[in-house]
Amino acid sequence: EVQLVESGGGLVKPGGSLRLSCAASGFGFSGTWMSWVRQAPGKGLEWVGRMKSKASGGTIDCGAPVKGRFTMSRDDEKNTLYLQMNSLKTEDTAVYYCVAQTRAGTFDFWGQGALVTVSS
Amino acid sequence: DIQMTQSPSSLSASVGDRVTITCQASQDINKNLNWYQQKAGKAPELLIYDTSNLKTGVPSRFSGSGSGTVFTFTVSSLQPEDIATYYCQHYDNLPSYTFGQGTTLEIK
Numbered sequence: 001e002v003q004l005v006e007s008g009g010g011l012v013k014p015g016g017s018l019r020l021s022c023a024a025s026g027f028g029f030s031g032t033w034m035s036w037v038r039q040a041p042g043k044g045l046e047w048v049g050r051m052k053s054k055a056s057g058g059t060i061d062c063g064a065p066v067k068g069r070f071t072m073s074r075d076d077e078k079n080t081l082y083l084q085m086n087s088l089k090t091e092d093t094a095v096y097y098c099v100a101q102t103r104a105g106t107f108d109f110w111g112q113g114a115l116v117t118v119s120s
Numbered sequence: 121d122i123q124m125t126q127s128p129s130s131l132s133a134s135v136g137d138r139v140t141i142t143c144q145a146s147q148d149i150n151k152n153l154n155w156y157q158q159k160a161g162k163a164p165e166l167l168i169y170d171t172s173n174l175k176t177g178v179p180s181r182f183s184g185s186g187s188g189t190v191f192t193f194t195v196s197s198l199q200p201e202d203i204a205t206y207y208c209q210h211y212d213n214l215p216s217y218t219f220g221q222g223t224t225l226e227i228k
Contacts, residue, residue: 047217105211
């Protein structure tokens with residue numbers, strides 16, 4: 001069974017940093033492209049960023065709202081994906097979902113989400 | 121950037137009704153269109169990929185169609201457990217992943 005478990009969420013002040021982790025199990029993590037998708041309270045879904053598998057080059061791409069502030073990394077030995085969030089803004093407040101992609105265009109398996117609140 | 125416009129934003133229907141949601145792209149996106157279901161307090165789930173392919177295990181009352189700029193998602197016979205918000209999503213090779221605004225489906 002595919003499992004994705006996010007951790008590291010919490011309250012942070014504007015301008016601060018936070019790192020989310022996503023522990024994966026039940027599938028071939030090292031060969032899977034992974035993404036983060038977020039959802040602000042009461043709002044829709046927004047893609048944050050994607051990291052390809054190392055076999056596909058390990059390329060990291062992020063959406064315009066977070067480019068230059070957020071980055072991703074992965075530890076294939078630990079089956080864990082990370083999202084490093086710097087220079088946080090109040091508009092970054094959201095539930096952040098870790099997502100496994102079996103195809104380049106689809107978000108196939110989702111974690112339960114981690115809430116990040118940016119507030120003074 | 122390609123914009124995805126989803127309609128209606130909310131919909132109320134009776135059990136057994138046929139329900140249709142539309143997603144319109146601002147330009148031709150071929151068949152790169154997926155549909156997700158999100159129940160209250162839960163993570164989204166992929167239902168349909170590449171316009172019309174049902175993910176394994178998804179009930180056959182769900183279907184998708186379309187091409188170019190207009191796509192539809194249909195529930196052939198609404199069930200109480202289908203109460204959720206549904207999102208369309210497009211992907212291109214930039215890469216860019218764009219979601220529609222969502223349609224909240226309620227039971228009348």
